Amino acid sequence: MDLFLDYLWAFLVGGALCAIGQVLIDLTKLTPARILTSYVVAGVVLGALGWYDPIIEVAGGGATVPLTGFGNLLAKGVRRAVDENGLLGAFMGGFTSAAVGVSAAIFFGLIASLFFKSGTKINEK
Amino acid sequence: MNISNQEYGRIVKRVSPPSSMTKTIPMAFVVGGAICVLGEALLNMYGAIGFSQDNAGAMTSLTLIFLSALLTGLKLYDRIAQHAGAGTLVPITGFANSVVSPALEFKSEGYVLGLGAKMFIIAGPVLVYGISASIIYGVIYYIQTLL
Amino acid sequence: MSVCEGKTFRYSNASIISYGSVAGSVESEGPFGDEFDEIIKDNKGSAQTWEQAEALFQQKALKHAMDKANLVPEKMDLVFAGDLLNQCIGSSCGLKDYYIPFFGIFGACSTFAEGLILAGAMVNAGYVDNAAAVTSSHYSSAERQFRFPLNYGGVRTPTAQWTATAAGAAIISASQKPPFIKAATVGKIEDMGITDANNMGAAMSGAAYDTISRHLKHMSSHPEDYDAIITGDLGEVGSNMLYELFKRDGISIEQHHKDCGLMIYDREKQDVHAGGSGCGCSASMMCGHFLKHVENGDLKRILYVATGALMSPTIVQQGESIPGVAHAVEITYK
Numbered sequence: 001m002d003l004f005l006d007y008l009w010a011f012l013v014g015g016a017l018c019a020i021g022q023v024l025i026d027l028t029k030l031t032p033a034r035i036l037t038s039y040v041v042a043g044v045v046l047g048a049l050g051w052y053d054p055i056i057e058v059a060g061g062g063a064t065v066p067l068t069g070f071g072n073l074l075a076k077g078v079r080r081a082v083d084e085n086g087l088l089g090a091f092m093g094g095f096t097s098a099a100v101g102v103s104a105a106i107f108f109g110l111i112a113s114l115f116f117k118s119g120t121k122i123n124e125k
Numbered sequence: 126m127n128i129s130n131q132e133y134g135r136i137v138k139r140v141s142p143p144s145s146m147t148k149t150i151p152m153a154f155v156v157g158g159a160i161c162v163l164g165e166a167l168l169n170m171y172g173a174i175g176f177s178q179d180n181a182g183a184m185t186s187l188t189l190i191f192l193s194a195l196l197t198g199l200k201l202y203d204r205i206a207q208h209a210g211a212g213t214l215v216p217i218t219g220f221a222n223s224v225v226s227p228a229l230e231f232k233s234e235g236y237v238l239g240l241g242a243k244m245f246i247i248a249g250p251v252l253v254y255g256i257s258a259s260i261i262y263g264v265i266y267y268i269q270t271l272l
Numbered sequence: 273m274s275v276c277e278g279k280t281f282r283y284s285n286a287s288i289i290s291y292g293s294v295a296g297s298v299e300s301e302g303p304f305g306d307e308f309d310e311i312i313k314d315n316k317g318s319a320q321t322w323e324q325a326e327a328l329f330q331q332k333a334l335k336h337a338m339d340k341a342n343l344v345p346e347k348m349d350l351v352f353a354g355d356l357l358n359q360c361i362g363s364s365c366g367l368k369d370y371y372i373p374f375f376g377i378f379g380a381c382s383t384f385a386e387g388l389i390l391a392g393a394m395v396n397a398g399y400v401d402n403a404a405a406v407t408s409s410h411y412s413s414a415e416r417q418f419r420f421p422l423n424y425g426g427v428r429t430p431t432a433q434w435t436a437t438a439a440g441a442a443i444i445s446a447s448q449k450p451p452f453i454k455a456a457t458v459g460k461i462e463d464m465g466i467t468d469a470n471n472m473g474a475a476m477s478g479a480a481y482d483t484i485s486r487h488l489k490h491m492s493s494h495p496e497d498y499d500a501i502i503t504g505d506l507g508e509v510g511s512n513m514l515y516e517l518f519k520r521d522g523i524s525i526e527q528h529h530k531d532c533g534l535m536i537y538d539r540e541k542q543d544v545h546a547g548g549s550g551c552g553c554s555a556s557m558m559c560g561h562f563l564k565h566v567e568n569g570d571l572k573r574i575l576y577v578a579t580g581a582l583m584s585p586t587i588v589q590q591g592e593s594i595p596g597v598a599h600a601v602e603i604t605y606k
Contacts, residue, residue, distance in 0.1 A: 014161025015154035021211030022153035026144035040255035061165030078263035090263025108194035116198035130465030140512035206425025230421030
């Protein structure tokens with residue numbers, strides 16, 4: 001039952017974060033790239049204020065998988081690095097905590113482009 | 126023209142169809158929620174086989190990014206996104222798609238100046254502003270620790 | 273302020289003796305799919321890149337037009353061609369093997385009408401015997417140049433239009449065979465202050481309104497004198513906008529108006545939002561559908577008004593508005 005609740009919260013919180021993005025797309029002139037950027041920056045701010053970890057407590061993947069979670073990860077990494085290395089840490093923590101995500105995207109992107117070509121969308125409703 | 130641009134803009138607004146938000150928002154919610162549930166399941170799985178909490182999180186990102194790269198290569202990610210909107214944009218898989226799709230697209234201009242240079246044509250700003258925000262926070266946090 | 277009226281050209285000796293069209297997969301599934309001369313199902317044919325694919329479309333469209341008129345490239349005196357790609361490379365790469373004297377032209381989606389007007393004028397003036405107008409657009413090459421990578425899951429807004437993967441070519445000569453180019457009005461650049469690159473219909477309808485109004489005035493004609501007033505690719509928003517603009521003058525053109533952008537796809541079944549666009553859209557619809565019906569007399573008098581949004585990704589990013597232009601060509605059976 002607990003496990004079911006975990007998944008339910010992940011679904012609800014993750015879904016809600018995506019729905020907010022959709023509202024921004026539909027109602028404002030924000031392009032997808034701007035939305036990605038704002039989500040990450042919002043995640044950094046929420047993480048810095050310490051407001052994001054409680055959301056992760058409840059929602060787990062529902063809060064870590066959206067890009068706000070990526071932003072929160074950056075904030076967390078910076079905090080840890082500053083604790084260990086002082087001011088220099090401000091320039092270390094972000095990339096350290098983003099390392100896996102960014103490296104994976106770069107490497108899998110390169111691998112994918114060895115095997116696949118871009119192609120036209122199939123146009124169906 | 127016998128019409129001012131202001132007046133013209135008003136009529137354009139009236140005749141332009143709005144987004145069908147009753148359809149787009151639930152779709153974004155459901156697909157985005159489903160990707161997060163998959164993330165949660167991966168998180169639990171990696172936790173169960175002995176990864177620390179942080180590393181389980183990293184493994185989850187890695188797996189989701191791999192899946193997104195695969196689906197992008199198979200031309201399925203954009204097909205799902207056509208219906209899911211922000212549901213496929215906001216999760217980390219959307220970030221991966223925004224890196225992998227230019228890599229595929231600009232390969233035709235060469236591996237260095239095409240694929241290599243243009244890979245972050247969409248995701249670049251995410252890193253620029255994400256990392257910069259984290260540095261600003263780091264400096265503020267450092268000053269706080271001094272006080 | 274005095275406003276330049278421009279002149280409506282009258283042609284006495286220019287006939288569209290032949291025309292050819294080529295379309296891609298999405299277009300082949302549209303309502304006019306079986307009217308095009310050739311369908312390239314994978315949108316690429318033998319090409320390696322999308323740019324080369326677009327060039328191939330243009331090459332084939334002109335080939336079909338020449339074949340139907342039993343013409344060979346050596347008999348062609350002049351070709352006006354254009355597309356949406358930077359430096360119009362779709363045209364220069366596509367037509368290079370024909371060695372026909374070449375003018376590259378750009379008018380965004382209005383280019384096909386521009387080509388017809390110029391080719392017609394050169395023939396009518398007696399400078400050349402056979403002149404061609406060719407244009408193309410390709411969804412995949414346009415997306416990567418103007419918007420996003422093909423497999424990026426970015427969301428399109430409902431006012432966005434779908435760039436047609438198609439090409440059309442028409443050969444103009446002095447002949448007694450319909451369809452005839454009777455008159456033409458060259459459009460002025462009209463900037464309506466639209467800054468949204470996803471609402472090009474709105475950016476173009478002001479220009480369409482201006483050109484159609486001037487053409488009707490100079491010809492002393494009315495919308496009901498035409499079997500059809502065919503706009504290039506205003507799409508849903510642009511077409512509605514055109515009706516609104518004419519309504520202010522007390523003119524109703526809805527019953528006589530057709531829009532290639534709204535016709536080329538089945539908008540119920542195909543996810544193309546506000547309709548088709550691109551200089552291949554109206555070129556293929558004219559060469560695949562409308563000219564046939566003027567040739568056999570089903571349509572006696574049409575006004576083809578190709579509309580172009582003179583958009584550059586650079587100025588849109590700089591926040592500038594998108595100027596529009598529309599050229600009108602009157603094509604008749606007699």
